[in-house]
Amino acid sequence: MLQVSVLKEHTDAVLAGLAKKHYKTAEADVQAILELDQRRRQLQTEHDSAQAEANELARQIGSLMKSGDKAGAEVLKQRTAELKQQTKAHADELTQVEFALQQTLYKLPNLPHSSVPEGRSAQDNEVVREVGAQPQLAADALPHWELIKKYDIIDFELGNKITGAGFPVYKKQGARLQRALINFFLDEARNAGYDEVQPPILVNEASGYGTGQLPDKEGQMYHDAQDNLYLIPTAEVPITNLYRDEIVATERLPVRNAGYTPCFRREAGSWGADVRGLNRLHQFDKVEIVQITHPDQSYTQLEEMLGHIEGLLQKLELPYRVLRLCGGDMGFTSALTYDLEVWSAAQGRWLEVSSCSNFETYQANRLKLRYRAENGKTQLLHTLNGSALALPRIVAALLENNQTPEGIRLPQALHSYCGFDKIG
């Protein structure tokens, strides 16, 4: 969430940033926030001084009681009763004002970095670079949803039976490939300096708010109403929330964590022709990398993370491209997002396999994630994360791009992890 001080001191820049993100009611919301904040301060000041007087009276009453002057104490108690009413009224309004302020702040998305291109939709994203040659497939090449049947490695029908659409069952070499990819990604992350964590995949409400999934994307998460817990849509949520309410020692920065988790997405109403097979699932596996950095370092670290992810794709020998998302297409909480897409040769389209973002202080502000600056004051840190990588579309591209009459060739990097070098 944005800081009120920023809205106050850089109102025009905030409005420009919100416009770039195509946020509709920017002027009205910013105006409302500034007014609510002013009222909040006023109430706080009045409340505090009334409370100070009440505290002082309580002290006096105490010593009067001790010296046995009951009558004197009674006189002071009358004034105390008045003050009590006042502070109660102030406190009640303060609660309301703070709630309204909070709700309005929650509605505002993060401001885009200056390098974010203008634009409304995916068509306006900037292609930063394209790496690797797209394979030329034979005329009878199959899309991955045919290949998985041919080699009997992923079974959607079985998933339908036991759970529902979008929950595939991985079998035989398909299951082993999943395990191999997870291990490969985790080992690569560790070699790049990320500490491995294995977090819970159910999180509480506070964690959902901390990273910004709540209240914005309530409907996209599976919710266990009985215990009020959410199935995570990404490991970003538990891993980043590990540091909620922390003042991190500067010598620990940048914090680097990597973790494998299953991820769950309801994605209501988004099923259609281009989401066949592995293209979009309700449950999928992902290794996520997270960094928490000093504000001065976050963009350097974002590039480092991007480099790590590109390294993975290169080792997997997949042609890919890097996109810088435009203001209209990027996420609610992000200041700058790179998407990485692999070429899925039989489908003839790019598939997003990673999203790598800098959230600057947007999440840190909600998380109360800080460090101590040189001057002794606490300051918000920057949070970043990236998929490294999401499995299903990687599998789709591996299957399609590497199909041969003799089976599916796997990249060298995976041979030892899989224990086989081709499928089929």
Added chain:
RNA sequence: AGAGAGGUGGCAGAGUGGUCGAAUGCGACGGAUUCGAAAUCCGUUAUACCGGCAACGGUAUCGGGGGUUCGAAUCCCCCCCUCUCUGCCA
């Protein structure tokens, strides 16, 4: 799930209605001492908000929320969590 105990500052741990943001110990930081270090001694050591250029002052916070009271870490109610025993279980 049942019975009991308990949740206090970075950690340990006192405090059962009044000047308690909170003793004491440990740790950490600064200083003295030392060629340097250990030991010792002195001092500092929470967070947020409000006011103030600042120094500083005020308010709140002893798991969370509500209540009683002039006054709550301390009393009452609800919730959460932890520990021990019993049960169940990968």
